[in-house]
Amino acid sequence: MNTHFSIQDKSEYNFATVLLPLPCGPQNRVTFLKSIVNPLRKVIDVLEGISEGDGDLTQRLPIIGKDEVSMLSRHFNKTFEKIGVTLSAVINESEKMQVSANSLGHNVSETASAVNEISSNIASIRGQITTQNEGVDQTVETAAQISANIDALNDASIKLRKNKIVSI
Numbered sequence: 619m620n621t622h623f624s625i626q627d628k629s630e631y632n633f634a635t636v637l638l639p640l641p642c643g644p645q646n647r648v649t650f651l652k653s654i655v656n657p658l659r660k661v662i663d664v665l666e667g668i669s670e671g672d673g674d675l676t677q678r679l680p681i682i683g684k685d686e687v688s689m690l691s692r693h694f695n696k697t698f699e700k701i702g703v704t705l706s707a708v709i710n711e712s713e714k715m716q717v718s719a720n721s722l723g724h725n726v727s728e729t730a731s732a733v734n735e736i737s738s739n740i741a742s743i744r745g746q747i748t749t750q751n752e753g754v755d756q757t758v759e760t761a762a763q764i765s766a767n768i769d770a771l772n773d774a775s776i777k778l779r780k781n782k783i784v785s786i
Contacts, residue, residue: 681695
């Protein structure tokens with residue numbers, strides 16, 4: 619006897635085992651078994667497509683009737699609808715964060731440019747102050763020479779007057 623079953627084999631085996639004692643004909647048992655297994659296979663196929671396929675969370679299960687499989691399908695659909703809403707919110711927030719990051723990057727770039735311009739202006743002002751200090755130093759030297767020349771002229775003028783007075 620083969621003791622290795624796939625999950626699918628086991629579920630069919632288990633359903634078949636449960637349904638074998640039902641007091642109905644074999645055709646009715648098969649129909650009843652298919653009414654349970656086929657909707658469950660649909661659930662399995664959709665979940666497998668999501669987990670191993672492209673992850674399409676927009677897939678929904680048909681809700682036919684009010685049995686347990688229909689309830690499972692309804693809750694499955696509601697769950698994946700909520701997951702879809704959550705993913706949409708995450709994507710939306712991610713896009714907002716990207717816009718903020720781009721804006722922040724632009725602002726940082728503008729700030730860096732402004733800092734460079736300020737640094738350049740400070741260097742220019744420093745150069746102007748240095749030039750002005752050199753001009754002031756030169757003016758002080760020139761004023762000192764003029765003062766010395768005036769003193770020398772004054773001394774010469776005094777000597778000349780003394781010489782004129784003496785010669786008279």
